[in-house]
Amino acid sequence: MSIIRVHGAKQNNLKNVSVDIPKHQITVFTGRSGSGKSSLVFSTIAAESERLLNETYSTYIQHQLAQFSKPNVDLIEHLPVAMIINQKRLGGNSRSTVGTISDIYASVRLLWSRIGEPFVGYSDIFSFNNPKGMCPECSGLGYVENIDLDELLDYDKSLNEDAIQFPSFRPDSWRGKRYLYSGLFDNDKKLKDYTEDEFNTLLYTKPTKLKNPPENWPKTAKFEGLIHRFRRSFLLNDNFEKNRFKDAIDRVVTSKKCPTCLGKRLNPDVLQCKINDLDIADFTNLSIDEALHFIKQINSPKAKVIIEPLQQQLSSLSYIGLNYLTLSRETTTLSGGESQRIKLIRHLNSALSDLVYIIDEPSIGLHPDDIQRINEIIQSLKDKGNTVLVVEHDPDVISIADYIIDLGPLAGKNGGEITFTGNYESLLKSSTHTGIALRKQHQLKSDPRTSHDFINLEHIDRNNLKDVSVKMPKQAMTVVTGVAGSGKSSLIHAGLKQVPNTIFIDQKPVHASSRSNLLTYLNIFDDVRTYFSEITHLKKAMFSYNSEGACPECHGKGIIKTELAFMPDFTQTCDLCHGKRYKPEVLEAKIEGYNIADILALTVDEAISFFQEKKNIAQHLEALKSTGLNYMTLGQTLDTLSGGEIQRVKLSKYLTQTVHQHTFVFDEPTTGLHEDDIPILLNCFESLIYNNNTVVIIEHNLTMMTHADWIIDIGPFAGEKGGKLLYQGAPHGLLTINDSVTARHLQRYIDN
Template identity: 35%
Template sequence: MVQKTINIYGARQNNLKNISLKIPKHQIVVFTGVSGSGKSSLVFETIGAEAQRQINETQDSFVRNRLQHFGIADVDKIENLNVPVIINQKPLTGNIRSTVATITDIYANLRLLFSRMGEPFVGYSHVFSFNHPGGMCPQCEGSGLEKIELAFLEDVEMICDVCHGSGYAPEILKYHYKGKNITEIMKMTVAEAIHFFDHEYLQQQFQLLMSLGLDYIAIGQRLNTFSGGERQRLKLSKEIDGTNHIIVLDEPSSGLHPSDTEKLIALLNDLVDQGNTVIVIEHNLEIMTQADWIIDIGPLAGDKGGELVFSGTVDDLIKNPGRSFTAFYLRKYLGLF
């Protein structure tokens, strides 16, 4: 029998006041409320942590000892959880050389393309990687930066004067694909790259990033330069093909241009159509209006929050605002007063 709701009984994490509720599955569920109301305590520290802990317990002891450990959430019981995909605003894992291309399949395909179709022919894809001794700049070891140590001040990072910030050994730049070397291609934005390459797989990867509102980023942009919302959308690009998961997002619209909000909403709907449950913490009113289900936590922050203020459809929240500050701003946004 297919379970239609996630059932939570007696959630008391942090400031939560013994909350019990049912969350519909296979829908976009948006958690709202003022900052500090208890949204993250319920979504990340209760639902997310318990889902991950339950998955960990299905592994044998060898695997379990090597997985990230989660504490037991302060909740009586949660039923009908699926495999969680928790996408927060924490920095993306990687090293100083990590870029958009390296955390996706784009980089591997670019290196293969240069090794097979680049001119002059080289035949080995590893030489087009600034993570490999054969391709990295010998001066900065692929980082594109040099650290200057100062005796009584903080260290200073300077652009490498050998590779000029590219991270590649100078001799690698003599190889070209369609008239451009690897550095010139890594400087392309996603919007530029989708018109430059005609290979189907690369087109799919660039189109996915476009749908996430990331058309303006360079494919060689370093990971440590992104905002929290941009990091989330990059992480989401790696999870797009999953099904029957609980996908948890923390304000994915953060840093997103208003014109790209529709793209994000369309992507969230696609995830639901693939059989996933999408749980989103948001302050973006446009995304709230497109939710299948709204759960409002509050009414205020800290000790004056942590209560279940509302759970239902957007229409019902607007018609029956009660103590919900979210309802007030939604009604104002929609021009209802």
């Protein structure tokens, strides 16, 4: 069959959606944020494809794979195997680089082992993750970390008085008790009074079985010096705790370039081996474009079979707009958009066809000039006989669709329906929010704000920026533009970090778990619980699913997970609380017919109506609504929010109180926003400026540029070909700059 047929999709806010999706075509899913696009494409179609594919493997293999529960859909017919290219950051750890994650470093190692001189060994010796090749001092990390004892210890205190200044080593914690219960120390003795032997025992003892341990010492435990335990727990491994205690680790640990390998990660013998005067680390520190130039200069018939595919891989990275990256760049530092593009090029040369590629907002983090290349790649995936499904807001990506499915009409409970299916020309004529937004004519701001008072950033040297100076008008909106990697973020972050009263509102996830929700982040869950306690006369702690009110069966999680040997984990909704997380008696306590779980299920809009008399709660909810997040439910956990949604939640915190004389910096605030929702965000910025604040926006979105009072354009291109100030001033002046690719696309946008 030449269609994928979805029957009765009810996942999240989808209202029994049935739709036919053409195969071997590009279908773009549009609609406002929260309309149900991701629920249909990712939570239903992609999840079902992965679940059915996993079921074909043995139970042992299934246990090793990510688990997908059956989505809430009646049936999906003619569903191909899905390849999902999402915005999830590549992550990894300090040992994972652009070179290793893309498999390019394997070819580079082979090349140096084949023609590098002098010969030092085969390709595995060039791996900084191999004990034979890694630098012995830093174990292949390129940097060494030292623990600052003056930060870790308070010498004026005893172990009983919290002498170890780190959250998980407090006297009442299990790690702290490993010292208090050891019987090796006088727990009331100040550290400054310790003998040298006592101090060495506390800090440097290797894991040892205690000879005569006290009664309260765990039977199988070994005593381990504080330095060894700290290094093992927080420095040698990338784990959940390392993220959880990041601020405390940053205070205690100092990091510097390894003095032995100078950051090159490999041992001195391996670094002797060179091609055209470069060792392998010198090569991986080149930008992709520079690396490509270097490879083209190598003339070796013996290595031709390695060089040609390597050249092709590097060309793909450059073509997709990542020419400014280096192969040595750690994957943990890549943005969601950069991660997605690396995933995308993995599929460019794949021989597989008849797959369904599912791509999540490929325009994110991309300048309009780079979006044209992404469009070509999407087209090439289709030309190889695949079906491509794209969730997208960007007009330039929507325009290449063979077929468009629009969801809405609004968001959350007011969305979840198919409002349009058809081609691009028909969408433009439709009465949907997407059609209306795409038809809209755009002009540059006719009367931009002028100011005699400027923020001056002078002589900025950072990454590819060389002595760049710019100025930004106070109490106005400055938009900073330029292709990805041109130096926009480097300029603003390096320059404004020194300026007092600067607030950076980015898209980085807040440290959150499945137990933290919108209300906890906004610090109003406490007010909600107090209100319920006052009216119902139950203890306040009963209205917390992390405390006394938790359902005894699922401990406040709402689900029961059963681990089965050699079988996937089995997750089911808790039978006692039916997923509501609370004890039965808490669910019986109601205000105006609503229990606490009903409140958490309300959207922001509904909750504003419910709490209209409780100004301290309603004020925060109104601020959320003003950023366009009115469709979210109060109990939505923070770990399910997109980058754009997180940024708007952070912004809402500053809209509940009047802040004056501050500079607000936003990094691509239109991420994940429908064109029709951009005016909502602009109103927030206007409100900040009205209160005498300055707004600086790093942005690729052309609509946002048309509302600027002042534009700073960095370029002309990325990496070494960027980093120059092309223009600063009123928006109209940018259009006269011939070197600016931003100007070219902005002119096209206002001419349409």
